[in-house]
Amino acid sequence: MKRRTATVLGAWLAAAALAVGVPNTAYAAHGVLIIDGAAFPEPSGCLPLGDFVQPVVTNLTDSAVQFWTGSDCTGRIEAVISPGTVYAPLASRSVYVP
Numbered sequence: 001m002k003r004r005t006a007t008v009l010g011a012w013l014a015a016a017a018l019a020v021g022v023p024n025t026a027y028a029a030h031g032v033l034i035i036d037g038a039a040f041p042e043p044s045g046c047l048p049l050g051d052f053v054q055p056v057v058t059n060l061t062d063s064a065v066q067f068w069t070g071s072d073c074t075g076r077i078e079a080v081i082s083p084g085t086v087y088a089p090l091a092s093r094s095v096y097v098p
Contacts, residue, residue, distance in 0.1 A: 031061035
């Protein structure tokens with residue numbers, strides 16, 4: 001009886017340690033986002049776009065990306081493009097990869 005209790009208790013403690021001890025992994029889009037010829041592998045978060053020349057963005061990731069009118073992904077969303085799309089934003093100043 002004591003052996004069974006110790007085994008069950010040990011299994012429960014091991015499961016609890018795994019549940020608490022595993023850190024959350026950060027998600028990054030898999031693939032490459034190309035902004036004006038510069039490759040950003042496994043991108044995530046907010047990326048700036050050029051200020052003077054209309055940028056060209058190629059989305060070779062597995063995630064849709066958002067184009068924001070303000071810098072640092074502020075303002076409003078101008079467009080959302082799907083994976084495999086090439087886009088030349090008109091008024092966007094930043095791109096967000098979830």
